[in-house]
Amino acid sequence: MDSTYVEIKFSEKKNDNWFQKQKIELPKDGVVSCDPKIIDFTNDKLNDFTFKSSVAARGANEIRTLLIFEKITGKLKLITNSDNYPNLQYNEVLNCIDSWMVYGGSSTVFLTIDQDSLKEFAGVALFENYREIYLVDKKGKHKTLKKEKIKDLEVYTRFKNFNPLIENAIN
Template sequence: MKSLKISLSIAFWTFSILFLFSCSGNHKPDKDGYYSEEKFVDSLNVGRKGKTKVEFEKFRHGKNGDVFVTLNVYDLKEIWVETKGSMFHTWELKNSFRFIKDGITGLDVQISDFNNDGFNDMTYQSGIAGRGGNVIMTLFLYKPENKDFIHIRNSENYPNLSFNSKLNCINSVILTGSTTTAFLKIKKDSLDEFARVDVSDKIVVEEKDSTGKFKIIEEKLFKGNDDDFYKIFRNYKPLEY
């Protein structure tokens, strides 16, 4: 009997934890005709772990199908309650965002450190392109000095984002008729491309010069196989996967 109670308790808390992170929304429409289709909440992994909370929610219009996403950012705050004679914790709203979203993909929130500062940042999937190969991501970087996230405004221009620990930058892989690896640095609230490697029947390496123009620094025939064609380059000078 005791083991049964323990099993039930574990199952309850497992369900509760899963519900905390991702759940379906409320399909009852509001006065404007929108209903909550999907929700994601995290307070354990992003920003200052345990002291930062984010809430993503995806809304869809019941008639015309329009979709938008909201993001609320909270910081854990201590307040003194005189009547209780003690400190209490409460979530203080720091920032709110709202974005138009495609009507096909889910939120697919990903949590990762994109600038190697020890604080986890996050993305959500804002769209898809290129026959499904280009995952469009909206990136938010955590700023510990403000206890808040900043929206990287042009992140949607660079699909398939990942952190490149070798060059301490961000990579984007763009799939068209060729495969392009873009090398990006964060400048304020934007991504700045400083180099790229394009693979088709040949490999072309370009680097941005001091005037802001891209110059070809290497060009050679592509001799790899199909798998190599879609690989991410982690260095461009010299070329390395």
């Protein structure tokens, strides 16, 4: 009664009958609708599932919880930190997931799935007339590849690659 959550019932059809394989309850804010989407985030030709769990930056950052379909188990696996990365999408160029974070600037963060979490491996940050391209090692430490001051920097740019730098035509 005192919380808002989403309930996901995942079923499988066998012999013309539906059987519930999984029931998942996850917290969500009471502000935005769930807006569920079925998209392949892992390029395995199997559909994965997201829903809006929150909103941030006055609506510029769409926070979605990601559940990956695992063929081996036939179940959905929660990616536990997916709600830390706004505006998630599958990145065809790098065969990864990327996140576009909007704040006083913006960052495109490139991510891989490591067990039940997203792990950052590179990114492009745009802030205060600087563009920084960086790598992230296994311990989470950032290493700057290139940082440059850019006059008239368009800070709300999403990228689909960091080396070479390629802008994403659709944000």
